[in-house]
Amino acid sequence: MTSLSRLERTPLSVLDLAHVRQDGTTAEAFRNTIDLVQHVERWGYKRFWLAEHHNISGVASAATSVLISYVADHTKTIRVGSGGIMLPNHAPLVIAEQFGTLEALYPGRIDLGLGRAPGGDQAAARALRRDLRAGEDFPALVEELRRYLGPKRPGAMVTAYPGVGSNVPIWLLGSSLFSAALAAEMGLPFAFASHFAPEQLLAALDLYRRSFRPSETLDRPYAMAGVPVIAAETDEEAWRLATTPQQMFLNLIRNRPGPMPPPVDGPEKLDWNEFERAAVESRFGAAAVGSRERVRERLELFLAETRVDELMVVTAVYDYAARLRSYEMVAEMAHHPTDENLSVGTPSTRESSEAAQV
Numbered sequence: 001m002t003s004l005s006r007l008e009r010t011p012l013s014v015l016d017l018a019h020v021r022q023d024g025t026t027a028e029a030f031r032n033t034i035d036l037v038q039h040v041e042r043w044g045y046k047r048f049w050l051a052e053h054h055n056i057s058g059v060a061s062a063a064t065s066v067l068i069s070y071v072a073d074h075t076k077t078i079r080v081g082s083g084g085i086m087l088p089n090h091a092p093l094v095i096a097e098q099f100g101t102l103e104a105l106y107p108g109r110i111d112l113g114l115g116r117a118p119g120g121d122q123a124a125a126r127a128l129r130r131d132l133r134a135g136e137d138f139p140a141l142v143e144e145l146r147r148y149l150g151p152k153r154p155g156a157m158v159t160a161y162p163g164v165g166s167n168v169p170i171w172l173l174g175s176s177l178f179s180a181a182l183a184a185e186m187g188l189p190f191a192f193a194s195h196f197a198p199e200q201l202l203a204a205l206d207l208y209r210r211s212f213r214p215s216e217t218l219d220r221p222y223a224m225a226g227v228p229v230i231a232a233e234t235d236e237e238a239w240r241l242a243t244t245p246q247q248m249f250l251n252l253i254r255n256r257p258g259p260m261p262p263p264v265d266g267p268e269k270l271d272w273n274e275f276e277r278a279a280v281e282s283r284f285g286a287a288a289v290g291s292r293e294r295v296r297e298r299l300e301l302f303l304a305e306t307r308v309d310e311l312m313v314v315t316a317v318y319d320y321a322a323r324l325r326s327y328e329m330v331a332e333m334a335h336h337p338t339d340e341n342l343s344v345g346t347p348s349t350r351e352s353s354e355a356a357q358v
Contacts, residue, residue: 049083081111100163187215
């Protein structure tokens with residue numbers, strides 16, 4: 001009997017931003033989100049997370065809690081959550097009420113991933129009435145939120161209805177050492193944003209594991225990493241598709257974010273200078289791009305280097321059918337069956353249709 005590879009042993013999940021294509025619409029982006037989650041649910045993916053972003057015309061997931069409800073309502077077993085809610089933008093009581101509501105509507109299927117960035121530029125942060133220093137209070141905000149979602153406290157002046165006693169699983173998200181240290185201190189699962197900022201991935205994972213304190217949530221550390229994945233029939237086709245996220249990174253670097261652009265014939269066709277190319281390549285450093293065998297090889301290497309417990313796959317390409325096929329190919333590589341084990345909550349040692357039209 002042959003042993004399973006790392007990829008075959010590792011749960012796969014999906015991060016979606018409901019990208020709006022050039023010449024596309026928000027409604028189209030939402031239709032694709034629903035079609036995608038229904039497919040990946042059948043293919044055995046464990047979670048489907050949506051991210052809070054603001055003031056970016058190519059991203060339609062700003063009202064994250066609303067979209068989570070929409071996605072959960074169109075699925076049956078896959079866990080749905082935030083990757084993440086930018087907590088300093090919100091009063092913890094409001095998030096407790098929103099996610100307490102979601103947990104009541106879709107019991108046992110909701111995740112609450114939290115980040116401390118604004119999820120947009122400073123103009124958006126000011127429009128959100130956000131104190132630009134609020135990230136410094138992130139640990140206190142997380143603790144306040146945990147209290148609202150935990151058991152009812154005698155004498156508490158404020159209680160989240162709904163929310164109290166729901167114990168919605170909380171994850172901390174980050175792209176630096178800060179959230180890794182905080183997740184370790186609080187005994188929470190940790191997700192690193194290596195899909196756009198891979199530089200400190202290994203250092204953050206090492207800090208998280210070394211500093212981890214067991215809690216009522218977890219006996220031992222549980223880490224997930226975001227990975228850009230573009231699988232296609234050939235390396236050439238995959239790299240052509242990859243020019244879409246490369247252009248998106250380039251536009252962010254130039255402070256000109258916008259709708260998802262169509263691919264060009266290859267990276268050599270991109271109008272960038274040396275500095276910009278290096279910056280884009282650094283953000284794409286954890287990516288697995290290519291044919292089936294090349295992507296499998298890259299993911300196996302990534303898992304061997306990081307030893308993460310779960311992969312959050314991010315595939316942002318212009319053509320929806322190609323995006324869907326990439327997720328399908330990754331599921332085939334991992335040979336993941338759909339079973340009850342893929343619907344569990346926060347990890348603990350205690351215890352389709354045709355592709356949407358494009």
